[in-house]
Amino acid sequence: MSSEAKPKKRFHIKTTLILGLFALGIYAAFIGPSILKPISPVVVLPPEETGLTIAGFPITNTIAATLLADLVLIILAISAYRFYRKNDGAPKGLLNAFEAIVEFLWNTVEGSAGKWAKRIMPVVATIFLLIFTANMIKMVPGFESIGRLKQVHEGTGYAPVALLHIGDFTLWTIDKGQPVEAEAHTEEAAAATEEHAAAPADEHAAEGAPCTACEVVPFLRGTATDINFPFALAVITVLLTQVYGVWAQGPKYFEKFFQVKQLISGGPFGAINFGVGLLEIILEFAKILSFGFRLFGNIFAGALLLSIIGALTAVAVPAGLYLFEVFFGIIQAYVFFLLATIFLSGATVAHGHEEHH
Amino acid sequence: MEFNQFFVDGLKLLGAGIAMLGAIGAGAGVGIAASGGVQAMGRNPDAAPIIQTNMILGMAFAEAVAIYALAVALIIIFVG
Amino acid sequence: MDKLGLNLGFFLFQVFNFTVMVILLYAWAYKPIVRSLENRRQKIAQSQEDARIAAEARANAEKEAAKIIAEAQAKAGQIVREATERAEQAAKDVRAAAEAEIAKARESALAEAEGERNRMLGDLRGQVAALAIAAAQKLVGEALDEKRQHALLNEFFSGVKSGKVVILEGAEIAGASAEVTSALPLTAEEQEAVKKDVLAKMGKQATVTFRVDPSILGGLIIKVGDKVLDGSVAAQLEGLRQSLK
Numbered sequence: 297m298s299s300e301a302k303p304k305k306r307f308h309i310k311t312t313l314i315l316g317l318f319a320l321g322i323y324a325a326f327i328g329p330s331i332l333k334p335i336s337p338v339v340v341l342p343p344e345e346t347g348l349t350i351a352g353f354p355i356t357n358t359i360a361a362t363l364l365a366d367l368v369l370i371i372l373a374i375s376a377y378r379f380y381r382k383n384d385g386a387p388k389g390l391l392n393a394f395e396a397i398v399e400f401l402w403n404t405v406e407g408s409a410g411k412w413a414k415r416i417m418p419v420v421a422t423i424f425l426l427i428f429t430a431n432m433i434k435m436v437p438g439f440e441s442i443g444r445l446k447q448v449h450e451g452t453g454y455a456p457v458a459l460l461h462i463g464d465f466t467l468w469t470i471d472k473g474q475p476v477e478a479e480a481h482t483e484e485a486a487a488a489t490e491e492h493a494a495a496p497a498d499e500h501a502a503e504g505a506p507c508t509a510c511e512v513v514p515f516l517r518g519t520a521t522d523i524n525f526p527f528a529l530a531v532i533t534v535l536l537t538q539v540y541g542v543w544a545q546g547p548k549y550f551e552k553f554f555q556v557k558q559l560i561s562g563g564p565f566g567a568i569n570f571g572v573g574l575l576e577i578i579l580e581f582a583k584i585l586s587f588g589f590r591l592f593g594n595i596f597a598g599a600l601l602l603s604i605i606g607a608l609t610a611v612a613v614p615a616g617l618y619l620f621e622v623f624f625g626i627i628q629a630y631v632f633f634l635l636a637t638i639f640l641s642g643a644t645v646a647h648g649h650e651e652h653h
Numbered sequence: 654m655e656f657n658q659f660f661v662d663g664l665k666l667l668g669a670g671i672a673m674l675g676a677i678g679a680g681a682g683v684g685i686a687a688s689g690g691v692q693a694m695g696r697n698p699d700a701a702p703i704i705q706t707n708m709i710l711g712m713a714f715a716e717a718v719a720i721y722a723l724a725v726a727l728i729i730i731f732v733g
Numbered sequence: 734m735d736k737l738g739l740n741l742g743f744f745l746f747q748v749f750n751f752t753v754m755v756i757l758l759y760a761w762a763y764k765p766i767v768r769s770l771e772n773r774r775q776k777i778a779q780s781q782e783d784a785r786i787a788a789e790a791r792a793n794a795e796k797e798a799a800k801i802i803a804e805a806q807a808k809a810g811q812i813v814r815e816a817t818e819r820a821e822q823a824a825k826d827v828r829a830a831a832e833a834e835i836a837k838a839r840e841s842a843l844a845e846a847e848g849e850r851n852r853m854l855g856d857l858r859g860q861v862a863a864l865a866i867a868a869a870q871k872l873v874g875e876a877l878d879e880k881r882q883h884a885l886l887n888e889f890f891s892g893v894k895s896g897k898v899v900i901l902e903g904a905e906i907a908g909a910s911a912e913v914t915s916a917l918p919l920t921a922e923e924q925e926a927v928k929k930d931v932l933a934k935m936g937k938q939a940t941v942t943f944r945v946d947p948s949i950l951g952g953l954i955i956k957v958g959d960k961v962l963d964g965s966v967a968a969q970l971e972g973l974r975q976s977l978k
Binding site for chain 1: 736737738739740742743744746747748750751753754755756757758759760761762763765766767768769770772773
């Protein structure tokens with residue numbers, strides 16, 4: 297009896313916790329003060345600048361998230377390096393999970409690329425790990441919600457409210473209960489206030505606000521919601537496909553695109569085949585487009601869905617959607633990885649067009 | 654002038670929505686690919702890895718159509 | 734494209750970032766992990782091979798052991814069988830020896846008993862003769878002299894008349910051994926006479942044995958092979974009785 301009672305008790309604790317969180321969500325969304333109310337997100341496609349710069353290069357919020365994902369991966373890689381330099385067995389904990397992922401990738405690459413696996417592996421595995429880590433790190437609370445206040449130039453912003461004073465630093469939030477219409481003629485003032493937006497340090501809270509009609513520009517935003525990231529990966533993949541093709545087959549690789557032999561000896565069908573070969577060039581560009589937009593579309597739509605549903609139903613439903621997002625983050629990383637593997641390993645073996653006829 | 658601008662904006666959004674109709678076919682295609690793949694894997698579990706790879710490849714090509722639709726919609730909204 | 738967010742600077746940053754990550758992860762993660770995986774795979778294959786060899790060796794050892802055990806069992810069986818045979822042989826020998834001993838003892842006992850009886854009958858013979866003469870003197874007076882009577886009695890008992898065996902007169906006997914039976918033990922001279930007579934008929938190399946059987950009353954029975962020369966008083970009396978009937 298006692299052995300049965302124990303898990304039951306734990307279950308009760310979990311139930312209480314979950315119900316408490318639900319109650320908190322309901323309070324925040326419907327009962328509590330208006331600063332806790334969820335708002336509809338501002339749909340912004342381009343990455344936003346966080347105000348930080350490195351050597352004159354502006355750091356956008358997606359670049360910051362990319363660097364964070366890099367950091368996680370580098371820490372894992374260094375600990376893996378230190379581990380494997382000393383011993384040969386399987387590591388424990390997080391490193392074991394890392395090793396399991398790498399092993400899975402290696403098995404997939406080896407199965408499809410054969411003896412070229414060792415050369416293809418770094419590229420495709422990095423694609424997977426980077427997308428995977430970026431997609432997972434995006435789920436951490438604070439992403440897309442903590443940022444600096446920015447003056448809205450058109451549409452509706454919200455009034456700023458001082459939340460905390462720590463020395464000279466003031467933590468602001470926006471009051472969803474006080475929508476403020478942006479005024480077209482405040483642009484100059486907004487430009488002036490934006491300069492010290494990151495750390496507003498004025499004495500008077502209400503007057504020291506960086507803006508009058510504000511929106512939050514997050515410091516961190518999901519990497520894949522920045523169209524540059526998937527397109528960079530897509531362009532690299534397609535370019536490397538050509539590079540690996542030439543590396544493996546030499547100039548013969550380009551016969552896939554320019555089927556001169558077919559044109560000369562193939563008769564009327566040869567001419568058609570030559571045209572098909574030319575179409576393959578367009579297909580390569582289409583690959584870039586589909587690669588890039590697939591990842592971008594999935595992740596961006598996921599993020600959008602999350603914030604819109606979060607604003608509509610604040611309680612319980614977003615939790616399920618978060619689970620869905622985790623799943624989609626993994627699937628998209630895997631699909632990108634698998635397609636890159638297939639294209640790269642396909643480029644290393646001779647195209648079989650001549651044998652078909 | 655003002656009214657025309659609103660009208661054009663509205664039509665843009667409508668056009669983007671219509672462009673996304675292309676996702677219907679892609680959705681059906683992905684579903685068919687998954688169905689065929691799962692059936693094949695059920696009949697021949699030994700060949701599951703090869704079937705899975707090809708299934709995902711086919712799904713990716715089917716999905717590409719939806720992605721083009723999405724690209725068109727995005728371009729209509731944000732660029733055009 | 735700017736409104737979509739495509740920006741050459743950010744794009745190049747992502748490309749650069751990816752390249753750096755490929756190099757770093759290759760050096761720090763993929764190379765050691767893949768090497769370790771390969772090592773482990775090799776080790777597993779090696780240990781499987783080792784296990785297979787060990788299993789083979791064990792099977793061989795088991796076969797060897799089975800063979801040794803079978804040999805040992807066969808040897809043990811043989812030893813047991815031999816021991817049993819030897820023991821049986823020994824037992825048989827012992828029994829045979831014992832039987833022989835017993836037979837010898839019985840034989841000697843029998844011979845002794847026979848000798849004793851013969852001696853007693855020999856002693857008896859004188860007394861019987863004296864009694865017979867006394868009885869005859871009482872019956873017929875002093876008609877006969879003592880010497881003649883003794884001769885008659887001796888003849889009666891031994892069946893030997895003046896140095897010749899009566900029943901052998903005109904008889905043909907042949908064989909390797911002869912058995913002479915008398916009612917009372919014969920004296921040495923009588924035995925000598927009988928022997929001489931019998932041997933004269935049968936040849937020098939034949940053997941003659943003597944027996945005493947009081948039931949024949951007098952005279953001699955000579956048995957050679959399956960031929961019996963019956964000169965006993967009992968037979969004569971029987972013949973007399975048959976003829977008187």
